[in-house]
Amino acid sequence: MASTREITFVQALNEALDYAMSVDKRVIIMGEDVGIYGGVFGVTMGLYDKYGPERVRDTPIAESGFIGAAVGAAMMGLKPVVELMFIDFLGVAFDQIYNQAAKLRYMTGGKVKVPMVLRTVCGAGIQAAAQHSQSLHALFIHVPGLKVVIPSTPYDAKGLLLTAILDEEDPVVFIEHKMLYGIRGPVPEEPYKIPFGVADVKREGKDVTVIATAWMVHRALEAADKLAGEGISVEVIDPRTLVPLDVDTILNSIKKTGRLVVVDEGYPRASFATDIAALAVSKAFEYLKAPVKLVTPPATPVPFSEVLEREWIPSTEKIMKAIRDVYYYKRP
Amino acid sequence: MAQREELSKDKLMWMYETMVKIRLHENKAAELFAQGKIKGFVHLYVGEEAVATGVMAALKPGDVITGTHRSHGHYIAKGGDLKASFAELFGKRTGSNKGKGGSMHIADPGIGMLGANGMVGGGIPHAVGAALAFKLLGKDNVAVAFFGEGGSNQQNFHEAINLAAIWKLPVVFVCENNLYQISLHYSKQQLITSVAERGKAYGIPGVSVDGQDVLAVYEAAREAVERARRGEGPTLIEAKTYRFRGHFEGDPEVYRSKEEVEWWINNKDPIKLFEKYLLERNIATRDELDAVWKRVAKEIEDAVKFAEESPYPSPEELYEDVFAKPTNGVLVWRWD
Secondary structure (H helix, E strand, O other), X not given: OHHHOEEEHHHHHHHHXXXXXXXXXXXXXXXXXXXXXXXXXXXXXXXXXXXXXXXXXXXXXXXXXXXXXXXXXHHOOOEEEEEEOOHHHXXXXXXXXXXXHOOHHHHOOOOOOOOOEEEEEEOOOOOOOOOOOOOOHHHHHOOOOOEEEOOOOHHHHHHHHHHHHHHOOOOEEEEEEHHHOOOEEEOOOOOOOOOOOOOEEEEOOOOEEEEEOOHHHHHHHHHHHHHHOOOOOEEEEEOOEEEOEOHHHHHHHHHHHOOEEEEOOOOOOOOHHHHHHHHHHHHOHHHOOOXXXXXXXXXXXXXXXXXXXXXXXXXXXXXXXXXXXXXXOOOO | OOOOOOXXXXXXXXXXXXXXXXXXXXXXXXXXXXXXXXXXXXXXXOXXXXXXXXHHOOOOOOOEXXXXXXXXXXXXXXXXXXXXHHHHXXXXXXXXXXXXXXXXXXXXXXXXXOOOOOOOOOOHHHHHHHHHHHHHOOOOOOEEEEEEOOHHXXXXXXXXXXXXXXXXXXXXXXXXXXXXXXXXXHHHOOOOOOHHHHHHHOOOOEEEEEOOOHHHHHHHHXXXXXXXXXXXXXXXXXXXXXXXXXXXXXXXXOOOOHHHHXXXXXXXXXXXXXXXXXXXXXXOOHHHHHHHHHHHXXXXXXXXHHHHHOOOOOHHHHHOOOOXXXXXXXXXXXXX
């Protein structure tokens, strides 16, 4: 069966791009080294040969210029998929994303649409150090007008990217964790779409709810497996899209378990983790049996040395400890 | 005044009327701002009317422009509605942007005005993207990016112009060099004496024109637009101009002398210069020109009345236009 076939996260993304380009001529790809080279992580491999240099455009290293051009192209009827090679490079182009793409629709009273997808790469784990390893999704969540997607499996990656390109009429920031590129999983050969705003319960449980994103979903699942042996039943939820957010699935799980741990690779303050904690205490306070625990990196830049980087990234052990803490919590 | 092409009287009178429209729109906006009826930041285009008018005279329907925070003139010259403009300045629901944009963001994609922009240089790459869309969708339209000499130091200017150049896109870059980046004189912003020289760095033509001469601007724009439509790529035009009013309404203007401003008003008023041209060549009579002012003044009066009588948006409209369509999950956060 085609649907039991296993491919990598990179291949899943590539299939989505290929399919979207084949069914909609307005879809174009722009970015640094996305053409002949196929993208530094190989996501656009083969598309240049198939669709040509007009639709798969290599750009100069000028992020503000080409992301801004994508904004203009989207306004005029194209559906650009732009690659920002590392999310850390956001700073040199942020105006075009948060002041332009995000706001043009609102500022014009709805007369302008900006249906573009900004694909970018986040995450620590390959010793790329402080300027190539960050998880800055909170910056996008903060700004009204942007939709923010962060998949954790090849299956989700393909379905969400197809929705982002083919169905969305708003600017979408699509964030890929570099530690996920090589993972394999079942992905149907045929195209399919995953709607935004629908969380996926990656594992059902009754004692503790864990909300996790991207690579942290896998660590949370590993923690849940190990804790099952200790008699703790952990539910792991991957929101998949951070904007829009599937508030109902998250709140229903908290109401069921009464305990919440949020695991995210973003910096700790003013983050996705604090956002979910605020959601829990403002909308499900009376259900909580323990304080909410957040598992995030410390408020330091990402270090280079392997030993330090390993310490920086939330580990399965730290996640297990947080789950035990909320599970065994006793009100004083 | 420069003229190489014989223009029809209709076209010349359209240029004249457009400049008068911008002038009277801006004078009225100044008055309403002083009365406290228009709030926020208002950057007026008085003195620069020939630039927008000359460029727009070279465009055809379907061509698009992106603006600056001083874009009322661009909007009007592109065919913008005076009623929608004043209503927007008042923050009314009937405004061009439903009261959500205001002076700095005035837009109407229906007429090809993709937007004024509050970020200096912010709209330049949008014109490049629009031109890319024209190219890939097989349309023979052109996109024009307006910006100031201050904007020409911005990353967006350099990156966008380079992209348009390497991709040979149908874009015209129009730098309105009005000598001041808020308070900083041009000579303190860059060492080169003409922004047009920057074209050389990107392998494209750079042309400098008298921005007070509407026919000179038109001629430069026409050549650039034709070149773009032929698929030969972008041109950088620098229109040397001057703003007669401060950077924004309420600007104390400590950075320039009254004498300097008066010299420009007395010697380089684009409307007076064009009037002289039309009269000396017997293209129009004094009466015809006076009739234009009278007609436009009435239009402005009607537009202001419309704006004043229009309703404000309802508070619920705050939540509209953030996203294109409803979706699963929570989009606009509400803590209640």
